[in-house]
Amino acid sequence: MSLQIKHLLGLEGVSNSDIQNILDTAITFKNVLNRPIKKVPTLQGKTVVNLFYENSTRTRISFELAEKRLSADSVNFSVSGSAVSKGETFKDTVKNIEAMKVDMIVVRHASAGVPYFLTQITDSIVINAGDGIHEHPTQALLDMYSIREKLGRLEGLKVCIVGDIAHSRVALSNIYGLITMGAKVSVCGPATMIPAKIKDLGVDVIYNIDEAIQENDVLNVLRIQLERKARSYFPSIREYNKFYGITEERLEKNGKDVLILHPGPINRGVEISSAVADGKHQIILEQVTNGVAVRMSLLYLLGTRTEA
Numbered sequence: 001m002s003l004q005i006k007h008l009l010g011l012e013g014v015s016n017s018d019i020q021n022i023l024d025t026a027i028t029f030k031n032v033l034n035r036p037i038k039k040v041p042t043l044q045g046k047t048v049v050n051l052f053y054e055n056s057t058r059t060r061i062s063f064e065l066a067e068k069r070l071s072a073d074s075v076n077f078s079v080s081g082s083a084v085s086k087g088e089t090f091k092d093t094v095k096n097i098e099a100m101k102v103d104m105i106v107v108r109h110a111s112a113g114v115p116y117f118l119t120q121i122t123d124s125i126v127i128n129a130g131d132g133i134h135e136h137p138t139q140a141l142l143d144m145y146s147i148r149e150k151l152g153r154l155e156g157l158k159v160c161i162v163g164d165i166a167h168s169r170v171a172l173s174n175i176y177g178l179i180t181m182g183a184k185v186s187v188c189g190p191a192t193m194i195p196a197k198i199k200d201l202g203v204d205v206i207y208n209i210d211e212a213i214q215e216n217d218v219l220n221v222l223r224i225q226l227e228r229k230a231r232s233y234f235p236s237i238r239e240y241n242k243f244y245g246i247t248e249e250r251l252e253k254n255g256k257d258v259l260i261l262h263p264g265p266i267n268r269g270v271e272i273s274s275a276v277a278d279g280k281h282q283i284i285l286e287q288v289t290n291g292v293a294v295r296m297s298l299l300y301l302l303g304t305r306t307e308a
């Protein structure tokens with residue numbers, strides 16, 4: 001079945017059936033990744049450019065591996081070493097890359113809305129790999145895949161997103177996706193990090209982390225973005241850790257077998273203790289593994305899509 005969406009700019013407005021289709025197709029690709037030869041000819045002849053204007057480890061490598069395992073020609077662009085340092089504009093850079101006949105662009109950029117802008121200036125299929133504090137849809141898709149794989153469903157599950165909700169593209173994409181898939185979503189964090197109108201999106205707000213642990217099946221623990229001035233939203237890192245850090249003591253005290261996700265990179269000892277980050281509740285590296293399968297699924301479905 002073809003996707004209704006032509007690009008993936010975010011999960012806002014993406015239908016339940018499209019998300020279901022991407023997650024179901026990812027199961028097939030996860031099986032491919034578990035074979036000795038982890039490659040299929042599905043996107044042979046297609047060219048994908050990974051246009052990264054912001055740093056990344058997981059997303060960039062995951063997309064590149066997904067493209068290679070689908071037999072697409074994969075090209076990586078990063079700002080360092082490019083003609084951006086000579087003053088070339090974003091639009092000129094993209095137009096020049098597209099002139100080399102590319103089919104798909106995977107883009108990460110510090111400015112919200114850049115993936116949408118790309119759809120206005122190119123004919124390529126565009127996938128958002130994280131735009132500013134707007135959305136990070138493939139992270140949310142792999143989070144949902146991982147939850148569903150572990151707990152068997154999304155519908156009716158209680159999922160709490162913990163941390164800096166106001167400045168997190170992971171949070172927003174998870175909220176849109178999980179609500180569409182029938183999960184009950186809440187957010188937890190200091191009041192300074194919870195947007196005033198967040199309830200309008202259909203989520204509950206919890207300010208007490210122990211309550212969040214007791215009431216939920218899943219905690220998606222966000223990274224405190226120290227490079228984005230997150231420190232100014234709470235008095236000290238030690239205080240954030242004391243009130244919102246996920247520790248073994250806290251999980252044991254609440255006696256709850258909660259599933260812990262984290263999108264990475266982890267700040268050990270800040271939002272999550274090392275014991276929890278490496279412990280029995282978490283599936284952090286499984287998320288990373290699943291990310292390749294989910295991105296293969298998305299690239300395949302968008303790259304072979306036919307107009308209805």
Ligand code: CP
Nearest residue numbers: 056057058059263264
């Ligand atoms: N989760 C995530 O987006 O990590 P990277 O910044 O390493 O891609």
